[in-house]
Amino acid sequence: MGRQSLLITGAGGQLGAALREVFPEADARSRAELDVTRPFEVEADLVLHAAAWTDVDGAEADPSGAELVNVEGTRNVAALGAPVVYYSTDYVFDGSKREPYVESDEPGPQSVYGRTKLEGEREVREGWIVRSSWLFGWTGTNFVRTMLRLGAERDEVSVVADQVGSPTYVGHLAEATRELIALPHGVWHAAAEGECTWAEFARAIFEDAGVECRVREITTEELGRPAPRPAYSVLRSERDGAPRLPHWREGLRACLGRLP
Numbered sequence: 001m002g003r004q005s006l007l008i009t010g011a012g013g014q015l016g017a018a019l020r021e022v023f024p025e026a027d028a029r030s031r032a033e034l035d036v037t038r039p040f041e042v043e044a045d046l047v048l049h050a051a052a053w054t055d056v057d058g059a060e061a062d063p064s065g066a067e068l069v070n071v072e073g074t075r076n077v078a079a080l081g082a083p084v085v086y087y088s089t090d091y092v093f094d095g096s097k098r099e100p101y102v103e104s105d106e107p108g109p110q111s112v113y114g115r116t117k118l119e120g121e122r123e124v125r126e127g128w129i130v131r132s133s134w135l136f137g138w139t140g141t142n143f144v145r146t147m148l149r150l151g152a153e154r155d156e157v158s159v160v161a162d163q164v165g166s167p168t169y170v171g172h173l174a175e176a177t178r179e180l181i182a183l184p185h186g187v188w189h190a191a192a193e194g195e196c197t198w199a200e201f202a203r204a205i206f207e208d209a210g211v212e213c214r215v216r217e218i219t220t221e222e223l224g225r226p227a228p229r230p231a232y233s234v235l236r237s238e239r240d241g242a243p244r245l246p247h248w249r250e251g252l253r254a255c256l257g258r259l260p
């Protein structure tokens, strides 16, 4: 690709794992190898900044912790002076729309996590703000792995049925990143085709994995998590030439194919 040095932050995370595969030439650093909240000097012509505080509920209890990583950490990454791919989230929106959010929609985060990710976007001086949603992959903690674990232990799981989004496979987002870095700087929405509720996603996981487990639909209120989440946060791009990611169902099959 003609770049000299490519740095991946947060390489130990689920997106980091996928970026390592798509960019094998990169200097991929996990948190232990590069903590973005501490002073660091790295030679880089381009940074894929996947490091973040991603514990959405934990951020409500520790806003300054989330801010430190998502805002100050991003400021430090931007200070390297290289263009940055900053991965952002559907949680920057308030979820009141009933049709897909596009790049020109006004953000309105409801949670500490969403707010700190939006503030992090504003730290990027040069590069691409890539908003994606409901990430899942073959490593780390994510909905697919959680459902497979619960499905093996129980006959029934209770899953929220009043939040709609687009579950996005990290492998597809990593591939889309290759396309994005050839496109103009700015905000880009990059999420899987299609949409579903968490309950529908859970049913698809059990169906495709051949797991016998019922899904009981519950409301967000019943689940009672500390952080508010958007009721609707499907993302689409309104920009010319935006990468098109495969349907979430295809992403799910690709992910399940890599899980034991």
Ligand SMILES: NC(=O)c1ccc[n+]([C@@H]2O[C@H](COP(=O)([O-])OP(=O)(O)OC[C@H]3O[C@@H](n4cnc5c(N)ncnc54)[C@H](OP(=O)(O)O)[C@@H]3O)[C@@H](O)[C@H]2O)c1
Pocket (backbone or CB within 6 Å): 009, 010, 011, 012, 013, 014, 015, 016, 030, 031, 034, 035, 036, 037, 049, 050, 051, 052, 053, 054, 069, 073, 087, 088, 089, 090, 117, 131, 132, 133, 134, 135, 136, 140, 141
């Ligand atoms: N997960 C989602 O549904 C979702 C949706 C939309 C956008 N995103 C965004 O996509 C990006 C990747 O998310 P992901 O799902 O891959 O999350 P992840 O699996 O939690 O990965 C994030 C990584 O960042 C690391 N990290 C945390 N603090 C750090 C620090 N101070 N310095 C360096 N690394 C640090 C974490 O290390 P430790 O595990 O050791 O703390 C973790 O390995 C994030 O920017 C996230 O905000 C995620």
